[in-house]
Amino acid sequence: MKTLTGTRFGDIEYDPEQTLKFPEGLVGFPHLHHFIVMPQTKPGPLFWIQSVEDAALAFVLTDPCGFFLDYAVTPDAGERSKLGIGDEDDCLLLAVVTVPPDRKITLNLAAPILFAPKTNRALQVILEKTSWQTRTPLPAA
Amino acid sequence: MLVLTRKSEEGFLIGDDIRVTVLEVKGGAVRLGIEAPADKKIYRQEVFDRICRENQEAAQWNPTDLDALSESLKGVEKK
Numbered sequence: 309m310k311t312l313t314g315t316r317f318g319d320i321e322y323d324p325e326q327t328l329k330f331p332e333g334l335v336g337f338p339h340l341h342h343f344i345v346m347p348q349t350k351p352g353p354l355f356w357i358q359s360v361e362d363a364a365l366a367f368v369l370t371d372p373c374g375f376f377l378d379y380a381v382t383p384d385a386g387e388r389s390k391l392g393i394g395d396e397d398d399c400l401l402l403a404v405v406t407v408p409p410d411r412k413i414t415l416n417l418a419a420p421i422l423f424a425p426k427t428n429r430a431l432q433v434i435l436e437k438t439s440w441q442t443r444t445p446l447p448a449a
Numbered sequence: 450m451l452v453l454t455r456k457s458e459e460g461f462l463i464g465d466d467i468r469v470t471v472l473e474v475k476g477g478a479v480r481l482g483i484e485a486p487a488d489k490k491i492y493r494q495e496v497f498d499r500i501c502r503e504n505q506e507a508a509q510w511n512p513t514d515l516d517a518l519s520e521s522l523k524g525v526e527k528k
Contacts, residue, residue, distance in 0.1 A: 316512055336501030352519025356512075365508050368515065386488040406503065407510040411518060416507065419500040434492050434500050442503045446522070 312344065314363040320344055327360060329429045331390055334404075335419055340365065354405060372403035372415050375446055381435065383422050390431055391424040399424050404432075406443065414443035 312320045327342040334340055343357040346366075353374055359365040372379050383391065383399050393399065402421040406414045417440035423430045453461055460470035466486050473480040483491055 334504050335497070336504045348519075350516050350519050353522050354515060354519045356515070366510075367504075367507055368510060384487070389488075404504060404507045406507040407514055407518065408506075411514055413518060416500070416503050418496075419503070432500075432504075434490070434496060436492060436496060442499055 312358070312360060312363055315358050316364075316366060317346065317358065320346075320358060322360075324360075326428070328357060328423075329427075330431065331429060332431060334367070334432050335434060337362075337365070343367075368405040368407060368413075369402045369421065370405050370415065372401055372417060372420065375415065376417070376444075379417060379440065381420050381422070381433070383431075383433075387422060387431055387433060391422060391429045392427040393424045393429075397424060397426050402430070412445065414441075414445050416442050417444045418442045 309321050310324050322344045340359045340361050342360040346356045353370045356368050400423045402423050403415040419434045421430050421432050455471045468484040470482040472482050
C-alpha cells in the first residue's frame with residue numbers, strides 16, 4: 309500500500325496495483341495516468357476519482373446512461389486497443405460531472421470516458437460530431 | 450511556428466503518415482483534407498479547447514457539496 313498526501317480528502321492509502329489507468333491522461337491533463345477510485349460515503353450515482361500524480365486534482369464521475377437512456381458511445385478498434393480489450397469485452401461509459409458553486413451539476417456528454425473493467429483502463433474521447441453538450445444539465449426529475 | 454504557403458490542391462506531410470491537402474479556398478475559409486492513421490485523433494481546435502476548459506472546471510469542486518448532491522440525485526436517475 310502507498311499513501312497519497314495533501315488531497316481534498318486528506319491522506320489516502322491506496323494499492324498502486326488497483327488504480328484506474330488513463331494511458332493518455334484526460335483531455336488537457338495528459339500527465340494524469342493513475343487515479344484512485346474513492347469509496348462512496350453515501351449511495352448515489354456519483355463517485356469520484358483522485359489523481360495519484362497531482363494531489364490537487366480530483367474529478368466527479370457518473371454513469372450517464374442512468375440519466376440519458378439514449379446516450380450511447382461505442383469504442384472503435386483503435387480505442388479498444390488502447391483500452392487493451394477485444395471486441396467481446398465490456399466497455400462502460402462514464403461522464404465527467406461539473407459541480408458549479410450553485411450545485412446545478414452538468415455532465416460532459418461531448419467528451420465521455422470509456423472504461424474497460426477487464427483492464428481497469430479508461431480513455432476520455434472527444435465526440436467531434438455530436439449534438440450532446442459539454443454542459444448537459446440533468447433531466448428534470 | 451513553421452509557416453507554409455500552399456495553393457488549392459497542394460498539400461504537405463507531417464512525418465511520413467499524415468498528409469494534409471488544401472482542397473478549396475473560398476470566402477475566407479479553407480477546406481482541408483487530412484489523411485492520417487486511424488489512431489491519430491483529429492479535433493477542431495475550439496472543440497479541443499472547450500473540453501480542456503470543461504475538465505479544468507470539473508476539477509474544481511468541494512467534497513462537502515457532494516454527499517448532499519448524491520442524496521438529491523437519487524430521484525433523478527431513470528433506472
